[in-house]
Amino acid sequence: MLFNFRIRHLVFCTLALLTFCVMPLFALDKMEFEAQREVLVNSTQVAAQGLSGILSDMEIKEQIEFCRKFVKPIRFFSDKSGYFYIYDMKGMNIAHATQPEKEGKDLYEYRDSKGNLLIQGLIKAAAEGGGFVDFWWENPLTNQEEQKLGYALPIEGTDFFIGSGIYVK
Numbered sequence: 368m369l370f371n372f373r374i375r376h377l378v379f380c381t382l383a384l385l386t387f388c389v390m391p392l393f394a395l396d397k398m399e400f401e402a403q404r405e406v407l408v409n410s411t412q413v414a415a416q417g418l419s420g421i422l423s424d425m426e427i428k429e430q431i432e433f434c435r436k437f438v439k440p441i442r443f444f445s446d447k448s449g450y451f452y453i454y455d456m457k458g459m460n461i462a463h464a465t466q467p468e469k470e471g472k473d474l475y476e477y478r479d480s481k482g483n484l485l486i487q488g489l490i491k492a493a494a495e496g497g498g499f500v501d502f503w504w505e506n507p508l509t510n511q512e513e514q515k516l517g518y519a520l521p522i523e524g525t526d527f528f529i530g531s532g533i534y535v536k
Contacts, residue, residue, distance in 0.1 A: 403444070403533050404516070409496075410443060411520050412533050414451060420521040430525065434462040436469065446532050448508050455526050458486045465507040479503040480512055493519040493528030494521065506534050 396473035417439065422430045434453045441464060450464035458475025474486045485502035492498030497520040506513045517532035 394459045400533070400535075404499075404518075407449070407516075407518050407531055407533055410449070411451070411497075411518050411529060414441075415522050415529050418453075418527075419525070422522065422527075423524040427493050430527070431461055434527070435467070437462040438462045439467075440464075444500065444533070446508060448506060449531055450507070451529055451531050453529050454486060454489065456490055456521075456528065457526075458490065461527055466505075485517070485523070489517060489519040489528065489530055492517075493521045493530070496521070503531070 418434070421434065425433065438451040438453060441451055452463045453461040454474070455461055458473055460469045460472050460474050463469045476484070477486050479485050479502045481503055483502045485500060485504075488500040488502065492500050497518070500517045500519065502515055502517060503512050504515045505511065514535040515532045516535060517530050519528050519530040521528045
């Protein structure tokens with residue numbers, strides 16, 4: 368019974384995310400970068416709020432499994448380069464939509480090609496209630512490392528944060 372309740376909440380959160388945040392992203396081709404940033408923030412806020420409500424009644428193992436299932440299918444922006452990732456506040460990758468091989472790995476000391484301690488930057492931004500971090504990351508569409516503006520937000524009631532970003536073109 369509890370499992371069906373969680374599935375219904377997952378479906379509801381996913382539909383809400385698609386309806387209010389992701390569907391409008393298909394028209395982003397002509398929008399300015401600032402508009403993309405706003406959509407990024409709004410999408411991440413909706414995902415964080417939904418996950419907060421769902422994860423609060425779960426054990427840690429269930430939370431991790433749920434997070435992985437939640438982020439896996441979500442893509443946004445007109446080119447589908449938008450996706451979510453979730454870390455704990457110690458730098459452990461909990462879920463990654465495009466690079467599942469990073470799941471379960473401690474990336475606290477990870478540096479991008481420019482030397483940025485990007486996970487530490489995301490943790491700091493999330494710990495401050497949410498914020499932006501510049502870094503370099505592999506774009507799943509091009510398989511090339513590209514500049515990215517990431518946004519991280521805490522998932523209330525957990526030790527996790529959720530993030531996403533915009534590849535700077």
